[in-house]
Amino acid sequence: MPEIDLLHEQAHLAAARTALARMRERTEAIEVNAADPIAAAYLARTLYYRAAALADDPGTALFFGRLDTADADRWYIGRRHVSDEAGDPMVIDWRAAVSTAFYRATRAEPMGITLRRRFGIAGGEITAYEDEHLTDAAEPESRSAILAAEIERPRVGPMRDIVSTIQPEQDEIVRADADTTVCVQGAPGTGKTAVGLHRAAWLLYAHRDRLARQGVLVIGPNRAFLDHIGAVLPALGEVRVGHTTIADLVASRPARATEAPRVAALKGDARLAEVLRRAVWAAVATPSQALVVPRGARRWRVPAYDVADVMDELRSRGARFHAARAMFPQRLAHHVLLAMERAGESPDDRVHDSVARNPAVKSYVAAHWPTLDPAKVLHRLLSDPGALSAAADGVLSVDEQRMLLWDKPPRTAGSAKWTTADLVLVDELTDLLDRTPSLGHVILDEAQDLSPMQLRAVGRRASTGSLTVLGDIAQGTTPWATASWADALTHLGKPDSHVEVLARGFRVPASVITYAARLLPLIAPGLAAPESVRDNPGRLSEHAATAAEISDRLVALVHAAVQAPGSVGVIAPDADIDRLSTALSGAGIEHGVLGSDHGDVEHQVDIVPATIAKGLEFDRVIVVEPAAIAAAEPDERTGLRRLYVVLTRAVSELDILHSGPLPSALGG
Ligand SMILES: Nc1ncnc2c1ncn2[C@@H]1O[C@H](COP(=O)(O)OP(=O)(O)OP(=O)(O)O)[C@@H](O)[C@H]1O
Numbered sequence: 001m002p003e004i005d006l007l008h009e010q011a012h013l014a015a016a017r018t019a020l021a022r023m024r025e026r027t028e029a030i031e032v033n034a035a036d037p038i039a040a041a042y043l044a045r046t047l048y049y050r051a052a053a054l055a056d057d058p059g060t061a062l063f064f065g066r067l068d069t070a071d072a073d074r075w076y077i078g079r080r081h082v083s084d085e086a087g088d089p090m091v092i093d094w095r096a097a098v099s100t101a102f103y104r105a106t107r108a109e110p111m112g113i114t115l116r117r118r119f120g121i122a123g124g125e126i127t128a129y130e131d132e133h134l135t136d137a138a139e140p141e142s143r144s145a146i147l148a149a150e151i152e153r154p155r156v157g158p159m160r161d162i163v164s165t166i167q168p169e170q171d172e173i174v175r176a177d178a179d180t181t182v183c184v185q186g187a188p189g190t191g192k193t194a195v196g197l198h199r200a201a202w203l204l205y206a207h208r209d210r211l212a213r214q215g216v217l218v219i220g221p222n223r224a225f226l227d228h229i230g231a232v233l234p235a236l237g238e239v240r241v242g243h244t245t246i247a248d249l250v251a252s253r254p255a256r257a258t259e260a261p262r263v264a265a266l267k268g269d270a271r272l273a274e275v276l277r278r279a280v281w282a283a284v285a286t287p288s289q290a291l292v293v294p295r296g297a298r299r300w301r302v303p304a305y306d307v308a309d310v311m312d313e314l315r316s317r318g319a320r321f322h323a324a325r326a327m328f329p330q331r332l333a334h335h336v337l338l339a340m341e342r343a344g345e346s347p348d349d350r351v352h353d354s355v356a357r358n359p360a361v362k363s364y365v366a367a368h369w370p371t372l373d374p375a376k377v378l379h380r381l382l383s384d385p386g387a388l389s390a391a392a393d394g395v396l397s398v399d400e401q402r403m404l405l406w407d408k409p410p411r412t413a414g415s416a417k418w419t420t421a422d423l424v425l426v427d428e429l430t431d432l433l434d435r436t437p438s439l440g441h442v443i444l445d446e447a448q449d450l451s452p453m454q455l456r457a458v459g460r461r462a463s464t465g466s467l468t469v470l471g472d473i474a475q476g477t478t479p480w481a482t483a484s485w486a487d488a489l490t491h492l493g494k495p496d497s498h499v500e501v502l503a504r505g506f507r508v509p510a511s512v513i514t515y516a517a518r519l520l521p522l523i524a525p526g527l528a529a530p531e532s533v534r535d536n537p538g539r540l541s542e543h544a545a546t547a548a549e550i551s552d553r554l555v556a557l558v559h560a561a562v563q564a565p566g567s568v569g570v571i572a573p574d575a576d577i578d579r580l581s582t583a584l585s586g587a588g589i590e591h592g593v594l595g596s597d598h599g600d601v602e603h604q605v606d607i608v609p610a611t612i613a614k615g616l617e618f619d620r621v622i623v624v625e626p627a628a629i630a631a632a633e634p635d636e637r638t639g640l641r642r643l644y645v646v647l648t649r650a651v652s653e654l655d656i657l658h659s660g661p662l663p664s665a666l667g668g
Helices: 003-029 035-052 097-104 143-150 167-175 192-206 208-214 223-229 261-267 271-281 304-315 321-342 349-356 359-368 373-385 385-392 399-406 420-433 452-460 484-490 512-521 547-561 574-586 627-633 637-645
Strands: 063-069 074-078 088-094 112-120 127-131 182-186 216-220 240-246 291-295 298-302 441-444 468-473 498-502 538-546 568-572 605-609 618-624 650-658
Touching: 003 035, 003 063, 003 074, 003 088, 003 127, 035 498, 063 127, 063 182, 063 441, 074 192, 074 650, 088 097, 088 240, 097 112, 097 167, 112 143, 112 216, 112 637, 127 143, 167 192, 167 498, 192 208, 192 441, 192 468, 216 223, 223 240, 261 420, 271 373, 271 385, 271 420, 291 321, 291 359, 298 321, 304 605, 321 359, 321 420, 373 385, 373 420, 420 452, 452 484, 468 484, 484 498, 484 627, 512 538, 512 650, 538 574, 547 568, 547 574, 547 618, 547 650, 568 574, 618 637, 627 637, 627 650
Parallel strands: 074 088, 182 468, 182 498, 216 240, 216 441, 441 468, 538 650, 568 605, 568 618, 618 650
Antiparallel strands: 063 074, 063 112, 112 127, 291 298
16 A cells, blocks of 8 residues: 555545535525525525535545546545535545445446545544455455454444445445335344435435425334434434334324233234224215205205215225315215206306305215214224224124223223324324325334334325335244235335345354354244354353342443443343343443433443344343343243344344343253
8 A cells, every 4th residue: 555645545535625614614604695584494494404414524534435437537435525616526425326336346347447445544534545456357356354344343332324335235225216115134233224224315315306305204113223323314414314213103192001912913903904994984974865055045955865976986086084075065066056057057166166165065064974083083993892893894803803992991082091002093094084195215124023004104104205124024023023024015005015135244243143043943934144244253151140140240241341442232121120220330330221311321331121122233242131031022932033133232242141041942
């Protein structure tokens, strides 16, 4: 690596930084001069976001790669576009089409590239580089040391972007066509979350106008997960992507009750969609009496059978309940006008409108086609056996209907204590009444855990857009976890979408993945363990102790773990969290407790209840009482799946501390 070249690259970085600062100053200097206050506010906001996107993070370099092309062009590839005073590019955004070759060019297919240079970066400065001459047949193939160092680096703090090292198979997903829904199955640590977030950033770059308007949303399993991933998109300059949990997505009101898993599973069953649809449309009453509209001296009649035809036609149009209702007075007025014409009158549009607004028409509509409140519809279904059986006849068995009914029905919908599964049903009802607006793109992470009804709730938020669906069947830990991606995609409303498999694992070292993979034949037969790309095989140790010794042994293990840089996660049964936290505090070990605090203070050590460990990672993990973690779940398979999730959070070392025997599937 000639020193002179390194100096030259460092000089280019310094010049690019100066250019970026100038771009930002220019943006900040633009005065908002719009007469209309709404336009002014819009412009001010746009400029604010543009300036934010031009911020220079001194901790990262503005570019991480260089491409020299056969046409003698030279492109520096970085996190955002930077141009010089003349407007010529100094750094190309990693999402631009020309950057694709940085990720995908190979010796077999050099894509017009003669040289690919990767930069080694430390503290925001270029410290090294590595070249590949893609058209030089004599150059030996070697594995990138810079890529290896990035993968092996100790993890500290929340998740970071992977723009400098996106792998070809990941890049294919990141840049998949905007209208395509992609489903990614991948074992723990294969980069599903990373790929999903980079796809969001790429989509916003490639289709900024449409997607910034329609919105892009990331859905994850819980708050701790969102805290873990929340800095990735802002670091890529994308500050406007929404992040939410699946529970918050449908939380039109607070969930204040819990219920037996089998009841929640039934409420999440796709058959409930039909029950709710019937319950809503049953509110349209078959007319027994004619509509009579007095106008002046005359009274106009629309016979009940004509009204019934109108209702049938409106019902069959596929419009939402309230939209169809809004058309009802117009259709009735049309029939009144036909009667007028038959009587020799020639009514015009104004007559049509005035008939539609006539009090007789209004009260007839109100009597036969009421407006509905979604929570009230559900309240009635769960309290009134007659209403439920009318809606569920032939769809749910009598036993299932009994399971759904409240033992002690609350008096009103307002006083009901809804469960999380109820709120998903309220969301479905809301959509039956009034169409849910669609976003441009939805990234759904840990999708395997969603019930069919939850998948429908997500799907309707992308009804005219597309989705990136990420998950791992082996990590499904809900009683309603999906058994196949084909099923999940059908419930999401995208049945023909393609499933991609990511097989290379970037997180879990070989020794740990081999250990965790002992569970795979029991929890997901047919799924393979990832092939770890980490050079370091990691360390795995089992520590047996008596129940009385667990706290002291944990303190000793944590003390040892914090000696090196990198995050430490103590993952334990939910029921043990308070006790273990007290033990660490007693030993003077500062730590966070995920799920209780809000991740606003960063700790080197976090205690993690097993049920929220999904999607997280720590440099070193200590799993406490694995058998109890598995036993806390309603059935054996779910228990072992939970354990599989917990065991696959470690980047370099895994300690297993146990007093009870280890689950036999692990060889205990
Ligand atoms: N191409 C890459 N270069 C460097 N690091 C990568 C790459 N791909 C993934 N990683 C890293 O591997 C780790 C695991 O990635 P990620 O969390 O996206 O995996 P996942 O498949 O979602 O895992 P899980 O199923 O456990 O949620 C992260 O630290 C991520 O930054």
